[in-house]
Amino acid sequence: MTATDAKGAGAQGRARHLDLKVLGPILALLALILVGALLNANFLSMGNITNVLSRSAFIGIIAVGMTFVITAGGLDLSVGSMAAFIAGLMILVMNGLLPTMGPGWPLVFVGMTTALVAGVAAGFINGFLVTTMRIEAFIVTLGTMGIYRSLVTWLADGGTLSLDFGMRSVIRPIYYDGILGISWPIIVFALVAIAGEVVMRRAAFGRHAAAIGSNDQVARYSSVNVNRVRLLTFVFLGLLVGVATIMYVPRLGSASSSTGLLWELEAIAAVIIGGTMLKGGFGRVWGTVIGVLILSLIDNILNLTDGVSPYLNGAIQGVIIILAVILQRDRKAGA
Amino acid sequence: MTATDAKGAGAQGRARHLDLKVLGPILALLALILVGALLNANFLSMGNITNVLSRSAFIGIIAVGMTFVITAGGLDLSVGSMAAFIAGLMILVMNGLLPTMGPGWPLVFVGMTTALVAGVAAGFINGFLVTTMRIEAFIVTLGTMGIYRSLVTWLADGGTLSLDFGMRSVIRPIYYDGILGISWPIIVFALVAIAGEVVMRRAAFGRHAAAIGSNDQVARYSSVNVNRVRLLTFVFLGLLVGVATIMYVPRLGSASSSTGLLWELEAIAAVIIGGTMLKGGFGRVWGTVIGVLILSLIDNILNLTDGVSPYLNGAIQGVIIILAVILQRDRKAGA
Amino acid sequence: MKLSLRNIDRSFGAVQVLHDVTLDLHPGEVHALIGENGAGKSTTMKIMSGYLAPTSGEVLLDDRPVAFASSEAAEAHGVVLIHQEFNLAELLTVEQNIFLGHELKRGPFLDIRAMRERTRHLLDRLDCHVAPDAVVRDISNPDKQMVEIAKALSRDARVLIMDEPTAVLTEREAEVLFSQISRLRAEGVAILFTSHKLDEVKRISDRVTVLRDGHVVAQAMTQAMTEDEMATAMVGRDVSSLYPERAAPVGGEIVLTVEGLTVPGHARDVSFDLHRGEILGIAGLIGSGRTETMEGLVGLRAATGTVRVEGRAIRRDRPRAALDAGIAYLTEDRKERGLLLDKSMRENLTLQSLRDFTRVLIDEAAEDRALDQAIADFDIRAPHRAVEVGNLSGGNQQKLLLAKTMLADPQIVIIDEPTRGIDIGTKKQIYEFIHGLVARGKSVIVISSEMQEVIGLADRVLVMRQGRLAGELSRPDINEDRIVRLAMGLDGVRGAA
Amino acid sequence: QETQVIGISIPAATHGWAGGMNYHAQEAVDRLEGVYPQLDFVLATASDPAKQVNDIEDMLATRDIDALVVLPFESEPLTGPVAAVADAGKWVTVVDRGLAQEGIEDLYVAGDNPGFGRVAGEYMVSAMPDGGQIVALRGIPTTIDNERVEGFQQAIEGSGIEILGMEHGNWNRDDSFTVMQDFLSKYPQIDAVWASDDDMAIGVLAAIEAAGRDDVQFVLGGAGMKEMIQRTAENDPMVPANVTYPPSMIATAIELTAVGLTSNAPVSGEFVIGSVLVTPENAADYYFPDSPF
Ligand SMILES: Nc1ncnc2c1ncn2[C@@H]1O[C@H](COP(=O)(O)OP(=O)(O)OP(=O)(O)O)[C@@H](O)[C@H]1O
Ligand SMILES: Nc1ncnc2c1ncn2[C@@H]1O[C@H](COP(=O)(O)OP(=O)(O)OP(=O)(O)O)[C@@H](O)[C@H]1O
Ligand SMILES: O[C@@H]1[C@H](O)[C@H](O)CO[C@H]1O
Numbered sequence A, B: 001m002t003a004t005d006a007k008g009a010g011a012q013g014r015a016r017h018l019d020l021k022v023l024g025p026i027l028a029l030l031a032l033i034l035v036g037a038l039l040n041a042n043f044l045s046m047g048n049i050t051n052v053l054s055r056s057a058f059i060g061i062i063a064v065g066m067t068f069v070i071t072a073g074g075l076d077l078s079v080g081s082m083a084a085f086i087a088g089l090m091i092l093v094m095n096g097l098l099p100t101m102g103p104g105w106p107l108v109f110v111g112m113t114t115a116l117v118a119g120v121a122a123g124f125i126n127g128f129l130v131t132t133m134r135i136e137a138f139i140v141t142l143g144t145m146g147i148y149r150s151l152v153t154w155l156a157d158g159g160t161l162s163l164d165f166g167m168r169s170v171i172r173p174i175y176y177d178g179i180l181g182i183s184w185p186i187i188v189f190a191l192v193a194i195a196g197e198v199v200m201r202r203a204a205f206g207r208h209a210a211a212i213g214s215n216d217q218v219a220r221y222s223s224v225n226v227n228r229v230r231l232l233t234f235v236f237l238g239l240l241v242g243v244a245t246i247m248y249v250p251r252l253g254s255a256s257s258s259t260g261l262l263w264e265l266e267a268i269a270a271v272i273i274g275g276t277m278l279k280g281g282f283g284r285v286w287g288t289v290i291g292v293l294i295l296s297l298i299d300n301i302l303n304l305t306d307g308v309s310p311y312l313n314g315a316i317q318g319v320i321i322i323l324a325v326i327l328q329r330d331r332k333a334g335a
Numbered sequence C: 001m002k003l004s005l006r007n008i009d010r011s012f013g014a015v016q017v018l019h020d021v022t023l024d025l026h027p028g029e030v031h032a033l034i035g036e037n038g039a040g041k042s043t044t045m046k047i048m049s050g051y052l053a054p055t056s057g058e059v060l061l062d063d064r065p066v067a068f069a070s071s072e073a074a075e076a077h078g079v080v081l082i083h084q085e086f087n088l089a090e091l092l093t094v095e096q097n098i099f100l101g102h103e104l105k106r107g108p109f110l111d112i113r114a115m116r117e118r119t120r121h122l123l124d125r126l127d128c129h130v131a132p133d134a135v136v137r138d139i140s141n142p143d144k145q146m147v148e149i150a151k152a153l154s155r156d157a158r159v160l161i162m163d164e165p166t167a168v169l170t171e172r173e174a175e176v177l178f179s180q181i182s183r184l185r186a187e188g189v190a191i192l193f194t195s196h197k198l199d200e201v202k203r204i205s206d207r208v209t210v211l212r213d214g215h216v217v218a219q220a221m222t223q224a225m226t227e228d229e230m231a232t233a234m235v236g237r238d239v240s241s242l243y244p245e246r247a248a249p250v251g252g253e254i255v256l257t258v259e260g261l262t263v264p265g266h267a268r269d270v271s272f273d274l275h276r277g278e279i280l281g282i283a284g285l286i287g288s289g290r291t292e293t294m295e296g297l298v299g300l301r302a303a304t305g306t307v308r309v310e311g312r313a314i315r316r317d318r319p320r321a322a323l324d325a326g327i328a329y330l331t332e333d334r335k336e337r338g339l340l341l342d343k344s345m346r347e348n349l350t351l352q353s354l355r356d357f358t359r360v361l362i363d364e365a366a367e368d369r370a371l372d373q374a375i376a377d378f379d380i381r382a383p384h385r386a387v388e389v390g391n392l393s394g395g396n397q398q399k400l401l402l403a404k405t406m407l408a409d410p411q412i413v414i415i416d417e418p419t420r421g422i423d424i425g426t427k428k429q430i431y432e433f434i435h436g437l438v439a440r441g442k443s444v445i446v447i448s449s450e451m452q453e454v455i456g457l458a459d460r461v462l463v464m465r466q467g468r469l470a471g472e473l474s475r476p477d478i479n480e481d482r483i484v485r486l487a488m489g490l491d492g493v494r495g496a497a
Numbered sequence D: 001q002e003t004q005v006i007g008i009s010i011p012a013a014t015h016g017w018a019g020g021m022n023y024h025a026q027e028a029v030d031r032l033e034g035v036y037p038q039l040d041f042v043l044a045t046a047s048d049p050a051k052q053v054n055d056i057e058d059m060l061a062t063r064d065i066d067a068l069v070v071l072p073f074e075s076e077p078l079t080g081p082v083a084a085v086a087d088a089g090k091w092v093t094v095v096d097r098g099l100a101q102e103g104i105e106d107l108y109v110a111g112d113n114p115g116f117g118r119v120a121g122e123y124m125v126s127a128m129p130d131g132g133q134i135v136a137l138r139g140i141p142t143t144i145d146n147e148r149v150e151g152f153q154q155a156i157e158g159s160g161i162e163i164l165g166m167e168h169g170n171w172n173r174d175d176s177f178t179v180m181q182d183f184l185s186k187y188p189q190i191d192a193v194w195a196s197d198d199d200m201a202i203g204v205l206a207a208i209e210a211a212g213r214d215d216v217q218f219v220l221g222g223a224g225m226k227e228m229i230q231r232t233a234e235n236d237p238m239v240p241a242n243v244t245y246p247p248s249m250i251a252t253a254i255e256l257t258a259v260g261l262t263s264n265a266p267v268s269g270e271f272v273i274g275s276v277l278v279t280p281e282n283a284a285d286y287y288f289p290d291s292p293f
């Protein structure tokens, strides 16, 4: 076979190869939507769709950041408790300044800034420990997960930190309102996802992250500043946790030690269901978005139906997650 | 230079390199023991030592199995809920047969067999999905984690499954008694750890697991049955979860949906603190044992000390975990 | 731009691998660095290009001392190294790899179209036809090498250093590379390369430096040295007759029968026999399916057809089946499929035959004895016994891989590219070793892209073309012309496809 | 007559008491479906407050509920979303933990957490008139736990009872076993234990028994798990009393809501299920052998 005819075969093989990997998560999502529509007439109602999309936004925004961290060969278990901690901090700061600043947008703005700065700082700490101190990301973020969870419990004195009621009505629209009938969380999630997709595919940063995940030695030899890129993936993730928290606080107006519980697992699962490789080297932001939607829909659909013992919800979720990934796995024989 | 004159130099170079990696976890453990002894006079009492070691046994036995799974490039998030499920099953089987078999060692034996068989089966399912079905271990075991947790809740009808009181006094000695003043959990943990260490270093299985984690292609080209070895790591882990459950049930005679919560994270953390590489290719069972002891001691010391808000326990744990790993990280420059 | 080394020493731990190396690269000149496996060639090149720091001595750029802090720093000065082992991110595409760290941008975004075009242009220059968006993991080794070269070319090197660039290339592809080297030389680039193929050295270099055990033992204009003189300078003794004489005749007994072997996508309907004591050569162009056929034969790839060893059909669905039947396969890809680079020599050596070292537990003393034996038999040169195999020189890795395969004591050995990256002295040892095997009644299949190797070794040659057997040649007919004609489809001896 | 839908949103069965509460909710649904053919029930369990809010949103958007029975995971985060249900004109019944704003719900079936702590404290004082040294185990860090502990501390103030140490046993048997083992190592003399929950009491009792310590005179749990009530009834000296916090309050709430929807009986208002001290004398009244808790 000459070089030329080999090329044809190669390209073809690749296209066929891509199909399944690309279609897999989409098919899983469509199957879920079909099941939902069959089970309940209201499933496709505007109200339900808005609900599902809005509440997906927290995990969704975080999962976009997680996609970069994982693509670059990292992992972050701390995002859930980081969100809780940032939410607590944001509430404390707003409550603290309420007497002086009064309820209103300036104070909201201060709260937002607090969340973003805290997110960046927390991401920086994770990234610093992983890169400069060269500690396994799993351990670093397992450690910080415990630390943030513990700090928020301590800030709340074991109970709940709640935003002053005067402030709640001011901040509520951030979650519940929107433009053209589309709520802010959906808009922000969409913007973050689009920006993430563009950065992953069309910016040097995305490429560098993938290169580092694929082979950090090669990346280093190709003049990629490996530590900086890796650190930045954690910082961006922290920033996005801050953004997600800004959406979260208006929704519930409080934070406690159970805020953001297990978000890390959900975000990581969404990333992997979406086709990003857990060991790094290849990431797909749009896939992550589909993964997030799949996970939210599973919950939503379980709420649409009777007849299953609620004790078994977790089992059904587990089965669907595994099935969704079976759908997209590589069909090639082990060879 | 010739191979021969290189010999001496090599041994030397290696020893120096090993030092930090080997001493790291040991130093961390010694530091903790010192702190404990200084903080509380009872820390080194026989009673306290027995307590800490006995209750380390569950996680410890599981972590030994986890060491093999991780060494071969896998991961198992399901062990905690698997333990809960197996404990529930074991109790149901023993309660069910009590009227026919009566309380006594034959029934205990049936219970033990149930636990071991269920463990092997559960491990096999994980391993099968990871190897034959080629699904990412993280996803498979995230799925089965939800499934087992859900199943035990369902078996217990949301509540607690309790071993019949008649049986409890028969089975109690498995946790509380022992020989020569050493309790059974400690003895079993020690035996499992020694066997694990020997298998890891001196049996073909351990070598093969490390080879697969290092580069599974190379292992395959070296006639290693990659799927079988990988599957077996999961099966052994399942078996050890069964063993751990056999120790666990006699302690309180019950199982519920909160049994084994977060054991997976603790086991994985112990493995990594012990120096096994999360990405596979190198595993160290004795390190895992030290990791388990470090984690148990942190809890113990926090309980024995005053002055720290208990809300902050998680934060202190997190800091110590990170510090323990800093101690043993590779000093070599990143390059 | 002139790049020089002055009195360079370099040690790894207690082991010194370079002693007082001095060397000048002149603009517009091709300089060859040759030496035995482990002589220190790669180490020298890494020091010149900022990947390693010397223990002592100086690197000079246009006679001014420079201390490259890193490869980036060297690259910023126009000094580019193409590594001996591939240095590509396997999961990225060809284009992404070529521009990694130097992406072209339009505003904040990548100019993907421009990068794709330039990639195609660079690869066209190298007569390489992989698609820019092909994932590197999926392309062939020779294509990977071409991508590495394209990547180096894209960096506008003033000093281009190439560590065994032709080891995985066929002669035709090597020719393409040489024409590029000539072009660069004409543009005033200073070039350093290594090769164990001394005919290449003779043909394209202007100047040679010979390293032995980390010392420069000869430095001369190329035309002043013959290939034999180079070999002698490298090895320290005469290595004229590379291929040994056939000692014993080929036996009549058939030990291996292959019938209708088909490897989907790679090979169709391959049938042949192998005799006891025979060396069977398999020739063909790269991509003709030789590797895949043999991988199918031993069960490493899904395949159909029957394979009989001494009349008994072997299963191919279990990893050990072929080995248990007495067939061992030595892969051409030592880095990805052959060796565990982060493990020691001992663990690598016994990985395939661990069973023979195990009763209940592994007998580590026996393993150590086996390693001693392998080091002696294959002349493996390692800085120390516990070295990570990834830190062995390329050639010594190859020797270890051979030793590992032989440890299983197979009756039939299939060796894919046996001497890739092996120095000329060791090559001879390996050929002698292969002859020793057949003399002891074993049978050997040798796949090689080096025509001379097939011709020099084989009793019989099968030529593959486009996944099928294109023909078979026996002793008096084995020559370059016949092989090439079959491989290119110009002859139809046995009705090729 | 048109079918009406009652949505029930409760925390998942993550520990003994919650498991009992889940059981009673299920059981009430099964029973009432037979009694009221015109009623449909939708039951959802949540593992955290955010998930509970999702469940409530889903009930409103897709299940057309006419009434909501909610046992809030936490008061604060659920206040807004439950208020939204009330604003949509639905009947709202709140159980156990109140909402952070008053006047949202139509019916409040309340557990009394400060009272729970107070009753426990008063019992301690009466059982140890001369004072003594105790250790206390706390639940999962939550407002409920804070209220109980405060109630307890106020009740023992000035009584000569000293709390040597307090740690979180998280309403979990295993955690409490560990904590109690370490308390026993740390304090040579412990007169009694306030375990504050029967799951925790079980862990504590096991630790004491294993240590063979006879200085601990008794362990006071709480919430009325059937095994513990039975031991009290049988005059077990280590389990002389209990404080109720019946998980069946959810069933009461569901039933009252069903009555409210289907009849004109006045069921709105507040319905406090006080915490009662259980002693061997009245234990039989609080023993429900069929409950899982
Ligand atoms: N990082 C390292 N650590 C220890 N030893 C090393 C390291 N790198 C190289 N060496 C040793 O230095 C010596 C010289 O190796 P080098 O790779 O330069 O040889 P080479 O001439 O390129 O050989 P080949 O022809 O086989 O590629 C070898 O003995 C090798 O094992
Ligand atoms: N269609 C193709 N697309 C991509 N890669 C291919 C294709 N066909 C073959 N290859 C790769 O090209 C390389 C060489 O092909 P193959 O093994 O079939 O030929 P060979 O005769 O053994 O050549 P070599 O001497 O390089 O081993 C292999 O690594 C193979 O995976
Ligand atoms: O949820 C809590 C706990 O389960 C405790 O055990 C009893 O009170 C409930 O409100």
Ligand SMILES: [Mg+2]
Pocket (backbone or CB within 6 Å): C041, C042, C043, C084, C163, C393, C394, C395
């Ligand atoms: Mg080299």
Ligand SMILES: [Mg+2]
Pocket (backbone or CB within 6 Å): C290, C291, C292, C332, C416, C447
């Ligand atoms: Mg080949």
